[in-house]
Amino acid sequence: MxxxxxxxxxxxxxxxxxxxxxxxxxxxxxxxxxxxxxxxxxxxxxxxxxxxxxxxxxxxxxxxxxxxxxxxxxxxxxxxxxxxxxxxxxxxxxxxxxxxxxxxxxxxxxxxxxxxxxxxxxxxxxxxxxxxxxxxxxxxxxxxxxxxxxxxxxxxxxxxxxxxxxxxxxxxxxxxxxxxxxxxxxxxxxxxxxxxxxxxxxxxxxxxxxxxxxxxxxxxxxxxxxxxxxxxxxxxxxxxxxxxxxxxxxxxxxxxxxxxxxxxxxxxxxxxxxxxxxxxxxxxxxxxxxxxxxFSPRDSQRQLPKPIAAASSAGLPIAWERLTSEDLIKAITHVAKSGISLNTFWQDAGWYRTITKAQDPSLYDALTKTEDKLWISGVGDWIPDPDRFPKGYGEVSQKAHELGLKSLLWFEPERMASPAINFDSWNDGRLIHRSRSLCDTTCQKLYRQVNFSDRSVVDQLLALLDTQIKAGKIDIFRMDSNGDGPHLFWKNNDAKQKTDMGIERTGISEASHIDNLYYFWDHLRARHPGMIIDNCAAGGRRLDFEALSRTVPLWRSDRVDTYVDTYMDNKPITEGGWGPTEQQNQMLGLSLWLPLQGRGADASIDTHEIAGLDGFKYRFRSGAGWSGVYALNWHNLDPDQRRVTASETGWLFGTKSPLGPMYPAAEMFKGDFYPMPYGQIDVVGKWQGSMPTYIGTKSVWVGWQLHRPDLKMGLVQAFRRSIAAPGTYSFVLQGLDATATYLVTDIDASGSDVSILGATLMSVGLQMSCSGACSKVYTLKDISLQ
Missing domain, CATH: 2.70.98 (Beta-galactosidase; Chain A, domain 5)
Structure with missing residues (x-):
């Protein structure tokens, strides 16, 4: 005993x-x-x-x-x-x-x-x-x-x-x-x-x-x-x-x-x-x-996916529902010639057939939209628009493959929009559970819930999508789940079953839906062993471990604007770029739990932090992670943005990492994660407890350390927010070998390599300084045995 x-x-x-x-x-x-x-x-x-x-x-x-x-x-x-x-x-x-x-x-x-x-x-x-x-x-x-x-x-x-x-x-x-x-x-x-x-x-x-x-x-x-x-x-x-x-x-x-x-x-x-x-x-x-x-998906060789670095068509000056195969092939060609270290071409919604304003004027009137067509109106079709993709989507993916890129395409299998469009025969009315008492007419048209509680429906959907994945030559299946979620539809369906059957049914629609969701993912992966499933779900809303054992979140949140920055600056909220403060906060929070996730950057000018090229670099680094998607105008790249993006993706995803060509810095995100130390402030409202001080202020440095004990390498990213105290900041590192010597390289300073004892980095810290809203990136490599 x-x-x-x-x-x-x-x-x-x-x-x-x-x-x-x-x-x-x-x-x-x-x-x-x-x-x-x-x-x-x-x-x-x-x-x-x-x-x-x-x-x-x-x-x-x-x-x-x-x-x-x-x-x-x-x-x-x-x-x-x-x-x-x-x-x-x-x-x-x-x-x-x-x-x-x-x-x-x-x-x-x-x-x-x-x-x-x-x-x-x-x-x-x-x-x-x-x-x-x-x-x-x-x-x-x-x-x-x-x-x-x-x-x-x-x-x-x-x-x-x-x-x-x-x-x-x-x-x-x-x-x-x-x-x-x-x-x-x-x-x-x-x-x-x-x-x-x-x-x-x-x-x-x-x-x-x-x-x-x-x-x-x-x-x-x-x-x-x-x-x-x-x-x-x-x-x-x-x-x-x-x-x-x-x-x-x-x-x-x-x-x-x-x-x-x-x-x-x-x-x-x-x-x-x-x-x-x-x-x-x-x-x-x-x-x-x-x-x-x-609890991370692996391929048929039992290998984890490599970091995803994607060029998004969202940066093109063309609405999603108007993009053609010619537009996308042109963008892919420019991406491949840009010298930027990317490995994926990312196409979001709108590639399928849509309902025009002429077909359903009331829908557009209810949405108060002046456009004559919208991507949201065709969700559930999953047939490439023949007018814009006459040879199907496979032509686009083929060009990406020829130029060394994977092809990512967006789907939203659990939702279907207006039935005015000529959907395939699998949509026979049994598949849709409307919720007339729970939303208005516009909602009913745009957010009908595909009945995932019915296994036969899921099998029909799998057959349709299997055909499109093969024809479209898709490498990454981007799965979204928009709207207010399926909860109200489940309740409505449970009540209907109780009436029809005369027995208690509370929760059964949800249980069946979730079981069939796992069945859906498992069968997609079995039919397409090399395919990655991107778990979007309205931006990071299905991040439980059962989902993440089958999928990866390449887009961790739909919150991309400058909301946090405008709040802190006490300015009116405006449409803007992918706010860097929100990006930093998300990385600091989600990385405590999950290693495989990321966001990226766009090309807009951030007027709340730093304008111009410096702001672009700051925003790029704020969104740097294991994965990243970059929304630039690939048809007409700004030369300076191209140069900065090539430099930044070079050390993050490419072969120009100071850690060596085999170790892009994105691989460090699989290691241990240590946020900069912060004080705590009380939380008021519906959450009880305390939260880090960095959430609500620009008067601090923020950042994190990533360490790979297996590789004896690491990465430090730090950001001086705009009103942080001037002077040198010392970031005390963790998890290192106190007796080892580390080669520390400042990404921005050529020839800046310095050797520092692990014990010093974990006591005195890594010293850094810069002015205004700025960023610092360092790599660490154990050189004790060299």
């Missing part, structure tokens, strides 16, 4: 079979560490000890990590039949032999992490099941046995918010956290308080990211929880009356349904990863590496 010091107990609902099967220790007397009674009255949690030295699991009893009620009675595995059990799978059946619950689990031993999921099936051929409700895919209790007077700290982030006012007004200070997407929040709730977090509009990272790093009272260790559900989830963190126990629960927000004979649904999955170290960044970086290794 193993006995470890117990500084932090996780009262985790985890099946005993997991540990027994993987050899993680034998069961021991629960009274050794367990209290005589649980602090919470519901659920049947078990105990898992987590060692302060090795962070290993050792179960104390055989409870499970989830809870639900069946006909109002809480699930109890002791009263249900256990039909089968393996190291990864356990099946329970209710006493009436109607409902089966399958519990699957996967251990990632190199991270001491575990993923689990539950699914339900009506195994009867004639009977409807009872009501399945209060489904908590995760039901876990944390216990701090030493009774520290310190509090638990919940680290989480706002999601993709898109809450900019559209009337030119400025928000009040209580809306400060919504200024930037992915704002990090630290919340230390007191005794008896419950923190409730949720997503919105039926998408997993709309409003709140589904990732949480819970620090133990007093720090030094913690556990990261993640929710694997691309729909609407809800979670809670309840602190007991002593302040030593926290109960974490999470699951699909709304579910209370009966299953028809043979019917099945899956619930959200849960990922749990413990960590130990000096601060929460240890947990964040361990989780980034977990995501990279186990």
């Amino acid at each position: 193993i006995r470890w010091p117990t500084f932090f107990l996780v009262k985790l609902v985890l099946a005993l079979v997991l540990a027994q099967s993987y050899g993680l220790g034998n069961a021991f007397e629960p009274t050794k560490h367990a209290r005589t009674a649980p602090h919470f009255s519901t659920g049947t949690p078990g105990f898992v000890i987590w060692d302060s030295r090795n962070i290993e699991y050792e179960p104390v009893n055989s409870a499970v990590p989830f809870s639900f009620t069946y006909n109002g009675i809480p699930f109890n595995q002791n009263t249900w039949q256990m039909l089968a059990t393996t190291p990864t799978n356990t099946i329970y059946r209710d006493p009436s032999n109607i409902l089966e619950v399958q519990f699957t689990q996967t251990l990632m031993a190199d991270f001491n992490a575990v993923k689990w999921a539950i699914s339900f099936r009506n195994v009867s051929t004639t009977k409807v099941s009872g009501i399945i409700a209060q489904v908590k895919s995760a039901d876990i209790q944390l216990i701090h046995e030493l009774g520290s007077t310190e509090r638990y700290v919940i680290n989480y982030s706002t999601g993709s918010l898109g809450e900019e006012p559209n009337d030119g007004s400025l928000p009040s200070r209580d809306l400060l956290p919504v200024l930037s997407d992915f704002t990090p929040i630290r919340n230390a709730p007191p005794k008896t308080v419950t923190v409730a977090l949720r997503s919105s509009n039926g998408r997993s990272s709309s409003q709140t990211l589904p990732y949480f790093n819970v620090e133990a009272p007093g720090g030094g260790a913690g556990v990261v929880f993640a929710i694997g559900w691309s729909g609407q989830w809800a979670s809670s963190f309840a602190i007991d009356s002593t302040g030593t126990d926290m109960r974490f629960q999470a699951g699909q927000e709304d579910f209370g349904a009966q299953l028809r004979p043979g019917e099945h649904f899956r619930a959200p999955s849960t990922l749990m990863m413990p960590w130990k170290g000096k601060d929460f960044l240890v947990g964040q970086n361990k989780f980034r590496q977990l995501m990279l290794k186990y």
